[in-house]
Amino acid sequence: MTVSIDNNSGFCYGVTRAIRTAEEELKRGQLFCLGDIVHNGQEVKRLEQLGLETIDYDDLRTLHNIRVLLRAHGEPPSTYHIAHNNGIEVIDATCSVVKKLQERIHFTYTEHRDAQIVIYGKAGHAEVIGLQGQTNNTAITIESERDLNKIDFTRDIYLFSQTTKSVEGFNHLVELIKAKRSESRTSAIFEYNNTICRNVANRVAKIKAFAAAQDVVIFVGGRKSSNARVLFEHCLEANANTYFIENSNDLKEIVIDRDAKVGICGATSTPQWLMQDVADALLATNQATLS
Ligand code: SF4
Known part of the structure:
Protein backbone atom coordinates (compact mmCIF):
# COMPACT_ATOMS: atom_id res chain seq x y z
CA MET A 1 0.00 0.00 0.00
CA CYS A 95 -12.58 36.32 6.16
CA SER A 96 -11.92 39.31 3.89
CA VAL A 97 -13.65 37.49 1.00
CA VAL A 98 -16.83 37.11 3.08
CA LYS A 99 -16.55 40.71 4.31
CA LYS A 100 -16.45 41.97 0.72
CA LEU A 101 -19.48 39.86 -0.19
CA GLN A 102 -21.39 41.23 2.82
CA GLU A 103 -20.59 44.76 1.66
CA ARG A 104 -21.74 44.05 -1.90
CA ILE A 105 -25.02 42.58 -0.71
CA HIS A 106 -25.59 45.46 1.67
CA PHE A 107 -24.86 47.98 -1.09
CA THR A 108 -27.27 46.24 -3.49
CA TYR A 109 -29.92 46.13 -0.78
CA THR A 110 -29.67 49.85 -0.07
CA GLU A 111 -29.50 50.83 -3.77
CA HIS A 112 -32.33 48.60 -5.00
CA ARG A 113 -34.95 48.48 -2.25
CA ASP A 114 -37.66 47.07 -4.53
CA ALA A 115 -35.52 44.29 -5.96
CA GLN A 116 -35.27 40.72 -4.74
CA ILE A 117 -31.88 39.76 -3.41
CA VAL A 118 -31.40 36.05 -3.84
CA ILE A 119 -28.68 34.09 -2.09
CA TYR A 120 -27.75 30.67 -3.40
CA GLY A 121 -26.74 28.99 -0.17
CA LYS A 122 -27.64 26.72 2.69
CA ALA A 123 -30.44 28.13 4.83
CA GLY A 124 -29.28 28.46 8.42
CA HIS A 125 -25.58 28.25 7.55
CA ALA A 126 -23.55 30.78 9.57
CA GLU A 127 -22.26 32.59 6.48
CA VAL A 128 -25.77 32.81 5.02
CA ILE A 129 -27.13 34.23 8.30
CA GLY A 130 -24.43 36.91 8.06
CA LEU A 131 -25.36 37.65 4.42
CA GLN A 132 -29.08 37.72 5.19
CA GLY A 133 -28.36 40.25 7.91
CA GLN A 134 -27.06 42.69 5.30
CA THR A 135 -30.58 42.88 3.88
CA ASN A 136 -32.42 43.10 7.18
CA ASN A 137 -33.27 39.42 6.59
CA THR A 138 -35.29 40.16 3.46
CA ALA A 139 -33.10 38.20 1.03
CA ILE A 140 -34.45 34.97 -0.43
CA THR A 141 -32.26 31.94 0.21
CA ILE A 142 -32.37 29.16 -2.34
CA GLU A 143 -30.60 25.88 -1.76
CA SER A 144 -31.55 24.26 -5.05
CA GLU A 145 -34.00 24.50 -7.93
CA ARG A 146 -36.71 23.21 -5.58
CA ASP A 147 -36.74 26.67 -3.95
CA LEU A 148 -37.14 28.62 -7.18
CA ASN A 149 -40.85 29.12 -6.48
CA LYS A 150 -39.83 31.62 -3.78
CA ILE A 151 -38.81 34.06 -6.54
CA ASP A 152 -41.12 36.40 -8.44
CA PHE A 153 -39.62 36.28 -11.93
CA THR A 154 -41.42 39.43 -13.05
CA ARG A 155 -39.47 41.55 -10.55
CA ASP A 156 -35.80 42.58 -10.47
CA ILE A 157 -33.46 39.86 -9.20
CA TYR A 158 -29.91 40.22 -7.88
CA LEU A 159 -28.38 36.81 -7.35
CA PHE A 160 -25.34 36.12 -5.13
CA SER A 161 -23.78 32.92 -3.88
CA GLN A 162 -22.55 31.67 -0.53
CA THR A 163 -18.77 31.45 -0.95
CA THR A 164 -18.54 27.67 -0.64
CA LYS A 165 -21.27 26.58 -3.06
CA SER A 166 -20.44 24.74 -6.26
CA VAL A 167 -19.91 26.69 -9.49
CA GLU A 168 -21.92 24.07 -11.44
CA GLY A 169 -24.87 24.47 -9.08
CA PHE A 170 -24.71 28.24 -9.41
CA ASN A 171 -24.52 28.16 -13.22
CA HIS A 172 -27.41 25.70 -13.34
CA LEU A 173 -29.59 28.05 -11.26
CA VAL A 174 -28.69 31.00 -13.48
CA GLU A 175 -29.89 29.06 -16.54
CA LEU A 176 -33.12 28.04 -14.80
CA ILE A 177 -33.84 31.60 -13.72
CA LYS A 178 -33.17 32.86 -17.26
CA ALA A 179 -35.62 30.29 -18.62
CA LYS A 180 -38.32 31.22 -16.08
CA ARG A 181 -37.85 34.88 -16.92
CA SER A 182 -38.27 34.35 -20.61
CA GLU A 183 -41.44 32.34 -19.91
CA SER A 184 -42.81 35.37 -18.05
CA ARG A 185 -41.64 37.72 -20.86
CA THR A 186 -40.33 40.18 -18.31
CA SER A 187 -38.06 43.15 -18.84
CA ALA A 188 -37.10 43.18 -15.17
CA ILE A 189 -33.39 43.14 -14.26
CA PHE A 190 -31.58 39.87 -13.61
CA GLU A 191 -28.06 40.44 -12.35
CA TYR A 192 -26.07 37.42 -11.23
CA ASN A 193 -22.84 37.56 -9.31
CA ASN A 194 -20.73 34.46 -9.02
CA THR A 195 -19.37 35.15 -5.54
CA ILE A 196 -18.03 31.65 -4.93
CA CYS A 197 -14.62 31.87 -3.29
CA ARG A 198 -11.86 31.29 -5.85
CA ASN A 199 -10.03 29.39 -3.14
CA VAL A 200 -12.83 26.80 -3.18
CA ALA A 201 -13.61 26.89 -6.89
CA ASN A 202 -9.93 26.34 -7.79
CA ARG A 203 -9.76 23.31 -5.56
CA VAL A 204 -12.39 21.35 -7.44
CA ALA A 205 -10.31 20.59 -10.53
CA LYS A 206 -7.24 19.83 -8.41
CA ILE A 207 -8.99 17.51 -5.97
CA LYS A 208 -10.73 15.68 -8.83
CA ALA A 209 -7.40 15.09 -10.55
CA PHE A 210 -5.91 13.87 -7.27
CA ALA A 211 -8.88 11.53 -6.63
CA ALA A 212 -8.81 10.11 -10.15
CA ALA A 213 -5.16 9.13 -9.73
CA GLN A 214 -5.83 6.93 -6.64
CA ASP A 215 -7.22 3.43 -6.12
CA VAL A 216 -8.91 4.54 -2.92
CA VAL A 217 -9.61 8.07 -1.67
CA ILE A 218 -10.06 8.89 2.00
CA PHE A 219 -11.77 12.24 2.30
CA VAL A 220 -11.33 13.75 5.76
CA GLY A 221 -13.86 16.39 6.79
CA GLY A 222 -16.38 17.60 9.32
CA ARG A 223 -19.96 16.46 8.76
CA LYS A 224 -21.19 20.03 9.41
CA SER A 225 -18.94 21.50 6.71
CA SER A 226 -20.69 22.46 3.51
CA ASN A 227 -17.36 22.80 1.69
CA ALA A 228 -16.50 19.23 2.75
CA ARG A 229 -19.79 17.99 1.28
CA VAL A 230 -19.13 19.72 -2.03
CA LEU A 231 -15.52 18.55 -2.37
CA PHE A 232 -16.38 15.02 -1.28
CA GLU A 233 -19.05 14.81 -4.00
CA HIS A 234 -16.47 15.88 -6.59
CA CYS A 235 -14.01 13.24 -5.38
CA LEU A 236 -16.73 10.62 -5.54
CA GLU A 237 -17.52 11.65 -9.09
CA ALA A 238 -13.85 11.22 -10.04
CA ASN A 239 -13.34 8.02 -8.07
CA ALA A 240 -16.14 5.69 -6.90
CA ASN A 241 -13.86 4.29 -4.16
CA THR A 242 -14.03 7.50 -2.13
CA TYR A 243 -14.88 7.39 1.58
CA PHE A 244 -15.84 10.25 3.89
CA ILE A 245 -14.37 10.08 7.38
CA GLU A 246 -14.11 12.52 10.27
CA ASN A 247 -11.00 11.05 11.87
CA SER A 248 -8.75 8.00 11.89
CA ASN A 249 -11.22 6.00 14.08
CA ASP A 250 -13.59 5.87 11.10
CA LEU A 251 -11.00 3.91 9.11
CA LYS A 252 -12.23 0.77 10.92
CA GLU A 253 -15.35 0.85 8.73
CA ILE A 254 -13.37 0.74 5.48
CA VAL A 255 -11.80 -2.30 3.88
CA ILE A 256 -8.79 -1.34 1.79
CA ASP A 257 -6.82 -3.69 -0.40
CA ARG A 258 -3.27 -4.06 0.96
CA ASP A 259 -1.75 -3.18 -2.43
CA ALA A 260 -3.89 -0.11 -2.99
CA LYS A 261 -2.68 3.35 -3.77
CA VAL A 262 -4.49 5.43 -1.15
CA GLY A 263 -4.90 9.20 -1.36
CA ILE A 264 -5.95 11.36 1.58
CA CYS A 265 -7.57 14.71 0.99
CA GLY A 266 -9.93 17.10 2.72
CA ALA A 267 -11.86 20.35 2.81
CA THR A 268 -10.88 23.96 3.45
CA SER A 269 -11.83 23.28 7.08
CA THR A 270 -9.71 20.13 7.44
CA PRO A 271 -6.49 20.64 9.42
CA GLN A 272 -3.27 19.31 7.96
CA TRP A 273 -2.49 17.51 11.23
CA LEU A 274 -5.73 15.52 10.94
CA MET A 275 -4.91 14.26 7.43
CA GLN A 276 -1.43 13.37 8.69
CA ASP A 277 -3.03 11.51 11.61
CA VAL A 278 -5.13 9.45 9.17
CA ALA A 279 -2.00 8.72 7.09
CA ASP A 280 -0.13 7.63 10.24
CA ALA A 281 -3.00 5.29 11.20
CA LEU A 282 -2.90 3.69 7.75
CA LEU A 283 0.87 3.36 7.89
CA ALA A 284 0.70 1.78 11.34
CA THR A 285 -1.87 -0.88 10.46
CA ASN A 286 -0.65 -1.75 6.97
CA GLN A 287 2.78 -2.26 5.58
CA ALA A 288 2.37 1.01 3.78
CA THR A 289 4.75 3.72 2.63
CA LEU A 290 4.07 7.44 2.48
CA SER A 291 4.66 8.84 -0.99
S1 SF4 B 1 -13.43 29.39 1.69
FE1 SF4 B 1 -11.93 30.26 3.08
S2 SF4 B 1 -10.90 31.87 1.91
FE2 SF4 B 1 -12.80 31.37 0.87
S3 SF4 B 1 -14.35 32.79 1.69
FE3 SF4 B 1 -14.49 30.95 2.92
S4 SF4 B 1 -13.13 31.32 4.65
FE4 SF4 B 1 -12.59 32.82 3.07
Missing part, protein backbone atom coordinates in the same frame (compact mmCIF):
# COMPACT_ATOMS: atom_id res chain seq x y z
CA THR A 2 1.17 3.53 -0.72
CA VAL A 3 -0.34 6.52 1.03
CA SER A 4 -0.19 10.14 -0.08
CA ILE A 5 -1.72 13.37 1.19
CA ASP A 6 -3.10 15.89 -1.29
CA ASN A 7 -0.92 19.04 -1.24
CA ASN A 8 -3.87 21.23 -2.19
CA SER A 9 -6.18 20.12 0.63
CA GLY A 10 -6.48 21.70 4.05
CA PHE A 11 -7.23 25.05 5.57
CA CYS A 12 -7.97 27.94 3.25
CA TYR A 13 -6.63 31.43 3.83
CA GLY A 14 -9.68 32.59 5.85
CA VAL A 15 -9.73 29.62 8.21
CA THR A 16 -5.94 29.72 8.71
CA ARG A 17 -6.19 33.38 9.65
CA ALA A 18 -9.09 32.80 12.10
CA ILE A 19 -7.24 29.99 13.83
CA ARG A 20 -3.99 31.95 14.05
CA THR A 21 -5.94 34.88 15.50
CA ALA A 22 -7.52 32.59 18.11
CA GLU A 23 -4.13 31.14 19.08
CA GLU A 24 -2.62 34.63 19.40
CA GLU A 25 -5.57 36.10 21.32
CA LEU A 26 -5.66 33.15 23.73
CA LYS A 27 -2.23 34.27 24.91
CA ARG A 28 -3.85 37.54 26.06
CA GLY A 29 -6.38 35.76 28.29
CA GLN A 30 -9.88 34.33 28.29
CA LEU A 31 -11.41 34.11 24.83
CA PHE A 32 -14.82 33.01 23.61
CA CYS A 33 -15.75 32.07 20.06
CA LEU A 34 -19.26 32.59 18.71
CA GLY A 35 -20.07 29.20 17.17
CA ASP A 36 -17.54 26.54 16.22
CA ILE A 37 -14.43 28.30 14.93
CA VAL A 38 -14.29 25.85 12.02
CA HIS A 39 -16.61 23.08 10.84
CA ASN A 40 -14.27 20.45 12.07
CA GLY A 41 -14.89 18.86 15.46
CA GLN A 42 -11.30 17.68 15.87
CA GLU A 43 -9.84 21.17 15.39
CA VAL A 44 -12.50 22.70 17.66
CA LYS A 45 -11.48 20.20 20.36
CA ARG A 46 -7.79 21.09 19.93
CA LEU A 47 -8.49 24.82 20.38
CA GLU A 48 -10.79 24.17 23.32
CA GLN A 49 -7.90 22.40 24.98
CA LEU A 50 -5.92 25.62 24.52
CA GLY A 51 -8.70 27.48 26.36
CA LEU A 52 -11.06 28.66 23.61
CA GLU A 53 -14.67 28.55 24.82
CA THR A 54 -17.43 28.17 22.25
CA ILE A 55 -20.66 30.08 22.91
CA ASP A 56 -23.95 30.50 21.06
CA TYR A 57 -26.21 33.50 20.44
CA ASP A 58 -28.14 32.98 23.71
CA ASP A 59 -24.86 33.13 25.62
CA LEU A 60 -23.82 36.25 23.72
CA ARG A 61 -26.99 38.06 24.81
CA THR A 62 -26.39 37.29 28.49
CA LEU A 63 -22.62 37.73 28.74
CA HIS A 64 -20.94 41.10 29.40
CA ASN A 65 -17.42 42.53 29.24
CA ILE A 66 -15.80 39.48 27.65
CA ARG A 67 -13.72 39.01 24.49
CA VAL A 68 -15.43 37.23 21.61
CA LEU A 69 -13.85 36.04 18.40
CA LEU A 70 -16.03 36.13 15.28
CA ARG A 71 -15.04 33.33 12.93
CA ALA A 72 -14.27 33.42 9.20
CA HIS A 73 -17.95 32.91 8.21
CA GLY A 74 -18.87 36.44 9.33
CA GLU A 75 -21.82 37.72 11.31
CA PRO A 76 -24.93 39.83 10.72
CA PRO A 77 -25.00 43.44 12.02
CA SER A 78 -27.19 42.34 14.98
CA THR A 79 -24.22 40.45 16.47
CA TYR A 80 -22.12 43.63 16.53
CA HIS A 81 -25.01 45.52 18.14
CA ILE A 82 -25.36 42.94 20.92
CA ALA A 83 -21.61 42.98 21.50
CA HIS A 84 -21.57 46.77 21.65
CA ASN A 85 -24.49 46.90 24.10
CA ASN A 86 -22.91 44.26 26.35
CA GLY A 87 -19.47 45.84 26.45
CA ILE A 88 -18.02 42.86 24.59
CA GLU A 89 -14.67 43.26 22.83
CA VAL A 90 -15.00 41.81 19.32
CA ILE A 91 -12.02 40.07 17.77
CA ASP A 92 -13.18 40.04 14.18
CA ALA A 93 -11.73 37.15 12.17
CA THR A 94 -14.31 37.41 9.37
Whole structure:
Protein backbone atom coordinates (compact mmCIF):
# COMPACT_ATOMS: atom_id res chain seq x y z
CA MET A 1 0.00 0.00 0.00
CA THR A 2 1.17 3.53 -0.72
CA VAL A 3 -0.34 6.52 1.03
CA SER A 4 -0.19 10.14 -0.08
CA ILE A 5 -1.72 13.37 1.19
CA ASP A 6 -3.10 15.89 -1.29
CA ASN A 7 -0.92 19.04 -1.24
CA ASN A 8 -3.87 21.23 -2.19
CA SER A 9 -6.18 20.12 0.63
CA GLY A 10 -6.48 21.70 4.05
CA PHE A 11 -7.23 25.05 5.57
CA CYS A 12 -7.97 27.94 3.25
CA TYR A 13 -6.63 31.43 3.83
CA GLY A 14 -9.68 32.59 5.85
CA VAL A 15 -9.73 29.62 8.21
CA THR A 16 -5.94 29.72 8.71
CA ARG A 17 -6.19 33.38 9.65
CA ALA A 18 -9.09 32.80 12.10
CA ILE A 19 -7.24 29.99 13.83
CA ARG A 20 -3.99 31.95 14.05
CA THR A 21 -5.94 34.88 15.50
CA ALA A 22 -7.52 32.59 18.11
CA GLU A 23 -4.13 31.14 19.08
CA GLU A 24 -2.62 34.63 19.40
CA GLU A 25 -5.57 36.10 21.32
CA LEU A 26 -5.66 33.15 23.73
CA LYS A 27 -2.23 34.27 24.91
CA ARG A 28 -3.85 37.54 26.06
CA GLY A 29 -6.38 35.76 28.29
CA GLN A 30 -9.88 34.33 28.29
CA LEU A 31 -11.41 34.11 24.83
CA PHE A 32 -14.82 33.01 23.61
CA CYS A 33 -15.75 32.07 20.06
CA LEU A 34 -19.26 32.59 18.71
CA GLY A 35 -20.07 29.20 17.17
CA ASP A 36 -17.54 26.54 16.22
CA ILE A 37 -14.43 28.30 14.93
CA VAL A 38 -14.29 25.85 12.02
CA HIS A 39 -16.61 23.08 10.84
CA ASN A 40 -14.27 20.45 12.07
CA GLY A 41 -14.89 18.86 15.46
CA GLN A 42 -11.30 17.68 15.87
CA GLU A 43 -9.84 21.17 15.39
CA VAL A 44 -12.50 22.70 17.66
CA LYS A 45 -11.48 20.20 20.36
CA ARG A 46 -7.79 21.09 19.93
CA LEU A 47 -8.49 24.82 20.38
CA GLU A 48 -10.79 24.17 23.32
CA GLN A 49 -7.90 22.40 24.98
CA LEU A 50 -5.92 25.62 24.52
CA GLY A 51 -8.70 27.48 26.36
CA LEU A 52 -11.06 28.66 23.61
CA GLU A 53 -14.67 28.55 24.82
CA THR A 54 -17.43 28.17 22.25
CA ILE A 55 -20.66 30.08 22.91
CA ASP A 56 -23.95 30.50 21.06
CA TYR A 57 -26.21 33.50 20.44
CA ASP A 58 -28.14 32.98 23.71
CA ASP A 59 -24.86 33.13 25.62
CA LEU A 60 -23.82 36.25 23.72
CA ARG A 61 -26.99 38.06 24.81
CA THR A 62 -26.39 37.29 28.49
CA LEU A 63 -22.62 37.73 28.74
CA HIS A 64 -20.94 41.10 29.40
CA ASN A 65 -17.42 42.53 29.24
CA ILE A 66 -15.80 39.48 27.65
CA ARG A 67 -13.72 39.01 24.49
CA VAL A 68 -15.43 37.23 21.61
CA LEU A 69 -13.85 36.04 18.40
CA LEU A 70 -16.03 36.13 15.28
CA ARG A 71 -15.04 33.33 12.93
CA ALA A 72 -14.27 33.42 9.20
CA HIS A 73 -17.95 32.91 8.21
CA GLY A 74 -18.87 36.44 9.33
CA GLU A 75 -21.82 37.72 11.31
CA PRO A 76 -24.93 39.83 10.72
CA PRO A 77 -25.00 43.44 12.02
CA SER A 78 -27.19 42.34 14.98
CA THR A 79 -24.22 40.45 16.47
CA TYR A 80 -22.12 43.63 16.53
CA HIS A 81 -25.01 45.52 18.14
CA ILE A 82 -25.36 42.94 20.92
CA ALA A 83 -21.61 42.98 21.50
CA HIS A 84 -21.57 46.77 21.65
CA ASN A 85 -24.49 46.90 24.10
CA ASN A 86 -22.91 44.26 26.35
CA GLY A 87 -19.47 45.84 26.45
CA ILE A 88 -18.02 42.86 24.59
CA GLU A 89 -14.67 43.26 22.83
CA VAL A 90 -15.00 41.81 19.32
CA ILE A 91 -12.02 40.07 17.77
CA ASP A 92 -13.18 40.04 14.18
CA ALA A 93 -11.73 37.15 12.17
CA THR A 94 -14.31 37.41 9.37
CA CYS A 95 -12.58 36.32 6.16
CA SER A 96 -11.92 39.31 3.89
CA VAL A 97 -13.65 37.49 1.00
CA VAL A 98 -16.83 37.11 3.08
CA LYS A 99 -16.55 40.71 4.31
CA LYS A 100 -16.45 41.97 0.72
CA LEU A 101 -19.48 39.86 -0.19
CA GLN A 102 -21.39 41.23 2.82
CA GLU A 103 -20.59 44.76 1.66
CA ARG A 104 -21.74 44.05 -1.90
CA ILE A 105 -25.02 42.58 -0.71
CA HIS A 106 -25.59 45.46 1.67
CA PHE A 107 -24.86 47.98 -1.09
CA THR A 108 -27.27 46.24 -3.49
CA TYR A 109 -29.92 46.13 -0.78
CA THR A 110 -29.67 49.85 -0.07
CA GLU A 111 -29.50 50.83 -3.77
CA HIS A 112 -32.33 48.60 -5.00
CA ARG A 113 -34.95 48.48 -2.25
CA ASP A 114 -37.66 47.07 -4.53
CA ALA A 115 -35.52 44.29 -5.96
CA GLN A 116 -35.27 40.72 -4.74
CA ILE A 117 -31.88 39.76 -3.41
CA VAL A 118 -31.40 36.05 -3.84
CA ILE A 119 -28.68 34.09 -2.09
CA TYR A 120 -27.75 30.67 -3.40
CA GLY A 121 -26.74 28.99 -0.17
CA LYS A 122 -27.64 26.72 2.69
CA ALA A 123 -30.44 28.13 4.83
CA GLY A 124 -29.28 28.46 8.42
CA HIS A 125 -25.58 28.25 7.55
CA ALA A 126 -23.55 30.78 9.57
CA GLU A 127 -22.26 32.59 6.48
CA VAL A 128 -25.77 32.81 5.02
CA ILE A 129 -27.13 34.23 8.30
CA GLY A 130 -24.43 36.91 8.06
CA LEU A 131 -25.36 37.65 4.42
CA GLN A 132 -29.08 37.72 5.19
CA GLY A 133 -28.36 40.25 7.91
CA GLN A 134 -27.06 42.69 5.30
CA THR A 135 -30.58 42.88 3.88
CA ASN A 136 -32.42 43.10 7.18
CA ASN A 137 -33.27 39.42 6.59
CA THR A 138 -35.29 40.16 3.46
CA ALA A 139 -33.10 38.20 1.03
CA ILE A 140 -34.45 34.97 -0.43
CA THR A 141 -32.26 31.94 0.21
CA ILE A 142 -32.37 29.16 -2.34
CA GLU A 143 -30.60 25.88 -1.76
CA SER A 144 -31.55 24.26 -5.05
CA GLU A 145 -34.00 24.50 -7.93
CA ARG A 146 -36.71 23.21 -5.58
CA ASP A 147 -36.74 26.67 -3.95
CA LEU A 148 -37.14 28.62 -7.18
CA ASN A 149 -40.85 29.12 -6.48
CA LYS A 150 -39.83 31.62 -3.78
CA ILE A 151 -38.81 34.06 -6.54
CA ASP A 152 -41.12 36.40 -8.44
CA PHE A 153 -39.62 36.28 -11.93
CA THR A 154 -41.42 39.43 -13.05
CA ARG A 155 -39.47 41.55 -10.55
CA ASP A 156 -35.80 42.58 -10.47
CA ILE A 157 -33.46 39.86 -9.20
CA TYR A 158 -29.91 40.22 -7.88
CA LEU A 159 -28.38 36.81 -7.35
CA PHE A 160 -25.34 36.12 -5.13
CA SER A 161 -23.78 32.92 -3.88
CA GLN A 162 -22.55 31.67 -0.53
CA THR A 163 -18.77 31.45 -0.95
CA THR A 164 -18.54 27.67 -0.64
CA LYS A 165 -21.27 26.58 -3.06
CA SER A 166 -20.44 24.74 -6.26
CA VAL A 167 -19.91 26.69 -9.49
CA GLU A 168 -21.92 24.07 -11.44
CA GLY A 169 -24.87 24.47 -9.08
CA PHE A 170 -24.71 28.24 -9.41
CA ASN A 171 -24.52 28.16 -13.22
CA HIS A 172 -27.41 25.70 -13.34
CA LEU A 173 -29.59 28.05 -11.26
CA VAL A 174 -28.69 31.00 -13.48
CA GLU A 175 -29.89 29.06 -16.54
CA LEU A 176 -33.12 28.04 -14.80
CA ILE A 177 -33.84 31.60 -13.72
CA LYS A 178 -33.17 32.86 -17.26
CA ALA A 179 -35.62 30.29 -18.62
CA LYS A 180 -38.32 31.22 -16.08
CA ARG A 181 -37.85 34.88 -16.92
CA SER A 182 -38.27 34.35 -20.61
CA GLU A 183 -41.44 32.34 -19.91
CA SER A 184 -42.81 35.37 -18.05
CA ARG A 185 -41.64 37.72 -20.86
CA THR A 186 -40.33 40.18 -18.31
CA SER A 187 -38.06 43.15 -18.84
CA ALA A 188 -37.10 43.18 -15.17
CA ILE A 189 -33.39 43.14 -14.26
CA PHE A 190 -31.58 39.87 -13.61
CA GLU A 191 -28.06 40.44 -12.35
CA TYR A 192 -26.07 37.42 -11.23
CA ASN A 193 -22.84 37.56 -9.31
CA ASN A 194 -20.73 34.46 -9.02
CA THR A 195 -19.37 35.15 -5.54
CA ILE A 196 -18.03 31.65 -4.93
CA CYS A 197 -14.62 31.87 -3.29
CA ARG A 198 -11.86 31.29 -5.85
CA ASN A 199 -10.03 29.39 -3.14
CA VAL A 200 -12.83 26.80 -3.18
CA ALA A 201 -13.61 26.89 -6.89
CA ASN A 202 -9.93 26.34 -7.79
CA ARG A 203 -9.76 23.31 -5.56
CA VAL A 204 -12.39 21.35 -7.44
CA ALA A 205 -10.31 20.59 -10.53
CA LYS A 206 -7.24 19.83 -8.41
CA ILE A 207 -8.99 17.51 -5.97
CA LYS A 208 -10.73 15.68 -8.83
CA ALA A 209 -7.40 15.09 -10.55
CA PHE A 210 -5.91 13.87 -7.27
CA ALA A 211 -8.88 11.53 -6.63
CA ALA A 212 -8.81 10.11 -10.15
CA ALA A 213 -5.16 9.13 -9.73
CA GLN A 214 -5.83 6.93 -6.64
CA ASP A 215 -7.22 3.43 -6.12
CA VAL A 216 -8.91 4.54 -2.92
CA VAL A 217 -9.61 8.07 -1.67
CA ILE A 218 -10.06 8.89 2.00
CA PHE A 219 -11.77 12.24 2.30
CA VAL A 220 -11.33 13.75 5.76
CA GLY A 221 -13.86 16.39 6.79
CA GLY A 222 -16.38 17.60 9.32
CA ARG A 223 -19.96 16.46 8.76
CA LYS A 224 -21.19 20.03 9.41
CA SER A 225 -18.94 21.50 6.71
CA SER A 226 -20.69 22.46 3.51
CA ASN A 227 -17.36 22.80 1.69
CA ALA A 228 -16.50 19.23 2.75
CA ARG A 229 -19.79 17.99 1.28
CA VAL A 230 -19.13 19.72 -2.03
CA LEU A 231 -15.52 18.55 -2.37
CA PHE A 232 -16.38 15.02 -1.28
CA GLU A 233 -19.05 14.81 -4.00
CA HIS A 234 -16.47 15.88 -6.59
CA CYS A 235 -14.01 13.24 -5.38
CA LEU A 236 -16.73 10.62 -5.54
CA GLU A 237 -17.52 11.65 -9.09
CA ALA A 238 -13.85 11.22 -10.04
CA ASN A 239 -13.34 8.02 -8.07
CA ALA A 240 -16.14 5.69 -6.90
CA ASN A 241 -13.86 4.29 -4.16
CA THR A 242 -14.03 7.50 -2.13
CA TYR A 243 -14.88 7.39 1.58
CA PHE A 244 -15.84 10.25 3.89
CA ILE A 245 -14.37 10.08 7.38
CA GLU A 246 -14.11 12.52 10.27
CA ASN A 247 -11.00 11.05 11.87
CA SER A 248 -8.75 8.00 11.89
CA ASN A 249 -11.22 6.00 14.08
CA ASP A 250 -13.59 5.87 11.10
CA LEU A 251 -11.00 3.91 9.11
CA LYS A 252 -12.23 0.77 10.92
CA GLU A 253 -15.35 0.85 8.73
CA ILE A 254 -13.37 0.74 5.48
CA VAL A 255 -11.80 -2.30 3.88
CA ILE A 256 -8.79 -1.34 1.79
CA ASP A 257 -6.82 -3.69 -0.40
CA ARG A 258 -3.27 -4.06 0.96
CA ASP A 259 -1.75 -3.18 -2.43
CA ALA A 260 -3.89 -0.11 -2.99
CA LYS A 261 -2.68 3.35 -3.77
CA VAL A 262 -4.49 5.43 -1.15
CA GLY A 263 -4.90 9.20 -1.36
CA ILE A 264 -5.95 11.36 1.58
CA CYS A 265 -7.57 14.71 0.99
CA GLY A 266 -9.93 17.10 2.72
CA ALA A 267 -11.86 20.35 2.81
CA THR A 268 -10.88 23.96 3.45
CA SER A 269 -11.83 23.28 7.08
CA THR A 270 -9.71 20.13 7.44
CA PRO A 271 -6.49 20.64 9.42
CA GLN A 272 -3.27 19.31 7.96
CA TRP A 273 -2.49 17.51 11.23
CA LEU A 274 -5.73 15.52 10.94
CA MET A 275 -4.91 14.26 7.43
CA GLN A 276 -1.43 13.37 8.69
CA ASP A 277 -3.03 11.51 11.61
CA VAL A 278 -5.13 9.45 9.17
CA ALA A 279 -2.00 8.72 7.09
CA ASP A 280 -0.13 7.63 10.24
CA ALA A 281 -3.00 5.29 11.20
CA LEU A 282 -2.90 3.69 7.75
CA LEU A 283 0.87 3.36 7.89
CA ALA A 284 0.70 1.78 11.34
CA THR A 285 -1.87 -0.88 10.46
CA ASN A 286 -0.65 -1.75 6.97
CA GLN A 287 2.78 -2.26 5.58
CA ALA A 288 2.37 1.01 3.78
CA THR A 289 4.75 3.72 2.63
CA LEU A 290 4.07 7.44 2.48
CA SER A 291 4.66 8.84 -0.99
S1 SF4 B 1 -13.43 29.39 1.69
FE1 SF4 B 1 -12.80 31.37 0.87
S2 SF4 B 1 -14.35 32.79 1.69
FE2 SF4 B 1 -14.49 30.95 2.92
S3 SF4 B 1 -13.13 31.32 4.65
FE3 SF4 B 1 -11.93 30.26 3.08
S4 SF4 B 1 -10.90 31.87 1.91
FE4 SF4 B 1 -12.59 32.82 3.07
